[in-house]
Every structure is written in C-alpha cells, then in structure tokens.
Amino acid sequence: MLDLVYFDVCGPMKTKTLSGSLYFVTFIDDHSRKIWVYTLKKKDQVLDVFKQFHALVERQSGEKLKCIRTDNGGEYSGPFDEYCRQHGIRHQKTPPKTPQLNGLAERMNRTLVERVRCLLSQSQLPRSFWGEALNTVVHVLNLTPCVPLEFDVPDRIWSNNEISYDHLRVFGCKAFVHIPKDERSKLDAKTRPCVFIGYGQDELGYRFYDSVQKKLVEDEAHDDQHDMGDVETPTQVEDEAHDDQHDMGDVETPTQVEVDDDVHEQSPTVEAPSNIPLRKSTRDRHPSTRYSVDDYVLLTDGGEPESYVEAMEDENKMKWVDAMQDEMESLHENHSFELVKLPKEKKKL
Template identity: 45%
Template sequence: MMEKGYTLHFGGDSCTIYDNKDKTLKIVEVRMKEHKCFPIHLQYMGRTAIKAQEDQSWLWHRRLGHFNFQGLKILHQKKMMTDLPQIQAAKGACEACLQGKQHKKPFPSGTSWRAKAVLELIHTDVCGPMRTPSHEQNRYFILFIDDYSRMTWVYFMREKSEVFKVFKKFKNLVEKQSGRSIKVLRSDRGKEYNNSEFDKFCEEEGIEHQTTVSYNPQQNEVSERKNRTVMEMARSMLQEKHLPKAFWAEAVYTAVYLLNRCPTKAVQNMTPIEAWSGKKPSAKHLRVFGSICYVHIPTEKRHKLEEKTEKGIFLGYSTQSKG
C-alpha cells in the first residue's frame, strides 16, 4: 500500500490508513488482532462515495453562481452561511466558467482609505449598453457598493440618463434601512454623474462627490472589479444552461444576490449581507440558476381535473416576496 502512495500510521493498538491523493483523508482504521496482525476486511464500493462528494461540490459551485471552490470552503469553515455542507474542491474544470470568465490580470490592490462604518463611502459604476435588451427593454445596469460591508445593489435602466433618478431611489432605500446618511459617493467622470442636477443634489444633501481621473479605471477599482465579477458570474450561469441573452438582467441580479452572500477579502469572517444587516445568510433556498422548476397553482386558479403545478425555469430570487 505504501508503494502506491498510501500513508499508514501505527499508534496504540490500531493502524490508520490515509488516502494516496489527499493525505488528510482517513480511509479506514484497523484494530490489531492476535499475532500482532491488522486484518482488513473491505467491500469494494468503487468510487461511489468520492463521486457523490464531487457531485455535491459541483452542485454547490453552480448553486452559488459558479463561485470558486476556495471561497466555498471558507464560507463553510468560518460558518459564514448556515445550512451549507462541507465542500471539497472538485477535480476537473467547469466548462461554463471557462466560457464565461475572463482571464485578465486583476487591478493592483491599492492602499486607499477604507470606510469604518456603512454608508461612509459608496462606489458606483454603470455597465452597458448591452447588445441584447432585457425582457424589460433595459440595456444598462448600475451598481452601488458600500465600501465598509461590500454590500452591493443593482438597478436596471433603459438609458444612462436615468442614473440621477435611480441614485435618489437607492439613497432613500439604504438610508431608511441603516438609519445613516451617505457621506461620500465615488464615481467616474461620465456625464451621467457629472452634471449640474446631480451636483446640486449632492451639495444640498451634504454628500461629497468624488470623481476619478478620466481613462483611469484603477482609481475606481472597487466598482470596476465588482462590475467584472458580476458579468463573469452572469455569463457563466447563462452559458451553463444555454439560456437566451435576453435573460442577462435576471442573471446579473442573481449574481449580485449571491455575491452578497459569498466571502470577500475586503470583509473578514462574514459575508457582505451580514456586515450590512447583522444577519447570517442561509443556503437552504439556493438553487441552480436556469434549472427546471414546478410552480404550485392555487386552487382558486384551476379546475378539479387540471394540473396542480406549472413547469417553469428558475431565474433568480426575489427580495420582495417570500416565495
């Protein structure tokens, strides 16, 4: 067995055998019998258990929007999410990740000032236009990222000119939720942010509006990095289920929802949503984006002989509804 790479540990009156690939994985512990022998009685089960574990790891990788396995292990080990089983890094490559994720060098991590409380600094950026409009005819989305918690909000727009209206809506929401006021807003120099109407509103509300140098996205690295991560995750989810590009908005919304429940280096030992709300997220309700689902039809909306469920496609989560 040792020639095949297995590790044998003798201690007391037993022998413990560890896997030849994963030296921390205990296969069996054998008690010493007469004549100081260690008889092993094994029934061949093939790779059933390992295969089942790998299948579960891939399932949670997909349920959490193709999030990386290292992040999933941290999520479980540090108990940052309830109802999440232990996850091992699966072998092989995820085709949807290869197709959907870019492989560019990341922005260099700067030593810029970090907020010490929620809403002290909000990062924002607009992405678009998308070649294919969503089912609601939107071509853009805008992200707002809280620097302290890294909690992210997404809104969809038909035109860039809607940014000011959307910002007021976002401001009203988060200030009511937190009981705090936005102190600093950081954006690029796009016209949608830099205009007299926007400047006047920020001045009246006591918001410092910081803008980055033109053609220098690294200065807005938090927004730019989040934008890229969201798009990569959304692409991977659409690619895996071969869904039409018109569902990009649903995929983007789901990506943001899941990233708020995944670990980030910027926040220690908790997810963004816990850092924002104080509530630990659960994995109980998570499902694979684009999967077939069955929706219950209420008794009031069907006759006695009609089907009780309607077949559909799972396209994300609602924050306004329990079901």
C-alpha cells in the same frame, strides 16, 4: 456604513433584458462590501436610480450616505451634482482616463459580466435573460465570504443578522409552480412547469419564467407550493435565442480579476522590464475546442492583447501596465500565489 459608496455604470449591452434595459448600475458599500444593482433603459435614468438607492440604504441602515465615488462621466454632472449638494453628499470624481481610481467598482462590473455569461451558458437561456442572471449573481455575492472582510459575509455585516443558504437554488433549473385552487378545475394539474430565474423582490420568494405563457411568475418561498426539479436544459425558450447572437456589450476587460479586493492597501508595483527584447511567438494558434464558435467569439473578440509582449507593443501600453499593476495588487491582497526562486536546472518560459 455608507461613509463611502463606489458607483459605476456599465453598458450599453447589445441585447436588451426582458424589460428592455441596456445598462446596469452598481453600488458598493466600502464598509460591508454589500452590492446593489439596478438595470437601466437609458443612461439618463442614473439620477432617478440613485435617488431610489439613497432612500433605500438610509432607511435600512439608519445611517446617512456621506460620500460617493464615480468616474467623470457626463451622467454624474448637472442635476446629479445638485442633488448631492442638497443632501450633503460628497461626490468624488476620478480624473479623466484614470478608471483605476474607482477600481473596486470597475473590477466588480467585469466580475458581474463574466459570471452572468457563465450562468447563461450553463442554463442555455437566451441572452435577454442577462438581467435576471445579473440579479442572481449579486444575490449570491452578497452571501459569499470575502477577503477584505476577513471572510465574513457582506449581508451579515450590513444587516447584523445571521444569514441562511437554505433558499438558494440553481439558476435555470426546472421548477413546478403551484396553481391556486381558484385558477384551476378539479381535473386540472396543480402545478405548471417553469424555469427558475432568480429571487423575488426584497429577497423574498422566487422568480420563474413560464415558457408556455411567455411571462414572468413570482411565487412565495413555501416548499409545499413549488418544487425545484433537477437541473435540466430549458427547451421551450430556445426558440427565443436566435435573435440573441450578439455579445453582451462592449465591456473592456484587460484582465480577469476577482472582486474581493481592498483598494486601500499598498502592493508592489508592476514595471515593464527594459532589457528584454520583444519577440512574437511563432507557435500556431488554434481556436479552443471547449467552446462553440459563438462562445469562442464571445470570450475572445475584444481586440485585446493576448500576451505581455503584445501588450507592450500596443499604442496604449502604459494603460496595460496600469491594468497589470491593478491585478498584481489584487493577487497580493488575496494571497493567490507564493513567489519562489526558479530551480537552477529550470529555465524561464
């Protein structure tokens, strides 16, 4: 463990978290595929967060952090490089404009953003809750079997302990939090309604949002102290959503890719066919009726090609070829499809 850790910063988002953060940074241990995530108010906090991560993982594992891989961003130079040299940490930097060389971290950040959007949409919480949703997504991913581990679980590989799913709850569901005796009179209610927004620090207890007092609440995970109700749409926090009408951030997502990829194995490359004439579709396009206008813009407003033909007409077409090759590698490694011959009576679309 800690022979290689992938490291990437994502942001800025257009909506701040409840604590005022606009960025998040992801660390992934190559051996266990365990993920750590920290939110940042500014990019210049990267070194401080890395120091926290460094101390935490070495204390938890008993191993020394040997190598990290990042892109060539300015936040990883100067004092950051000096810190790595002082602690004997090898720092691999990818060449400029080659994000695919840090592909595991890049794909992870895309996956995290996509799943955060899903949680916020399902729970109908304001987008300022994206930090809480992010921590919840990472918590669940660390408990999810993945292909590179032969369907073992990152948390189990990292800690060498058996894992449990009994504590998992639905993000955004209604909950009733116990009020201690010394904070209420005999006629006061013993619980107060809140919204479940994640898991406590160091994975102990739960985190809630009290929409009446407008504050976060942490509570220990005792079944006799609080009860998780059925999934309901929170109504008292909807008034905060009016100023969260922007997208979560300028996250480049040329393709939607699952995270459980092994970047070391070789897969067939994707090449652009040279003998196929390019043509534009004449079919009328209509917005999806499955989403509201805001959701539709959120999902599609990236200025990205919507088909292979458009990608090959783009000025950055070779970058799109690299992205397609990256996804093809992922599909092959995850055995997501089986290639078969086209029946004689069928035509290519």
